[in-house]
Amino acid sequence: MANFKEIIKSEQPVLVDFFAEWCGPCKKMKPVLENVARTMEGKARILKVDVDKNPKAAAQYKIQGVPTLILFQAGQIKWRQSGYVDAKQLSSVLEKFVN
Numbered sequence: 503m504a505n506f507k508e509i510i511k512s513e514q515p516v517l518v519d520f521f522a523e524w525c526g527p528c529k530k531m532k533p534v535l536e537n538v539a540r541t542m543e544g545k546a547r548i549l550k551v552d553v554d555k556n557p558k559a560a561a562q563y564k565i566q567g568v569p570t571l572i573l574f575q576a577g578q579i580k581w582r583q584s585g586y587v588d589a590k591q592l593s594s595v596l597e598k599f600v601n
Contacts, residue, residue: 506551506559510574515546515599517592520560520570522553527586528569534589541593545600575599 510516519535521528539548553560553568563572566584573581573595581595 506549507577509547509549511577512547512574513576515580515596516574517546517548517596518572518574519548519550520553520563520565520568520572521550522568525568530586531569531571534587534592537589538592538596542596542600546596573599 510518517535517538519528519531521531535548535550542548551559553565563570568584569586570584571582571587571592572579580599
């Protein structure tokens, strides 16, 4: 598998979910992300990054709380939000960046 930096350089939008296993809202995000991943299949990619297992990535993107969602496209941050986001809102954000 390509490394994180290569993946986020993609022209295809890449939504990264910075999460932690112990986080309640993160657990609520899981089915939302699975649903959005299905509807966006082939148009956008969703990655999950466990902040406890990847502290360097969490520090690099200044993750203060989890879940934090960051949308990358061509290596640039296009959108960022911390906390729970419902499927409708998440899909509408992604739709703005898919070709």
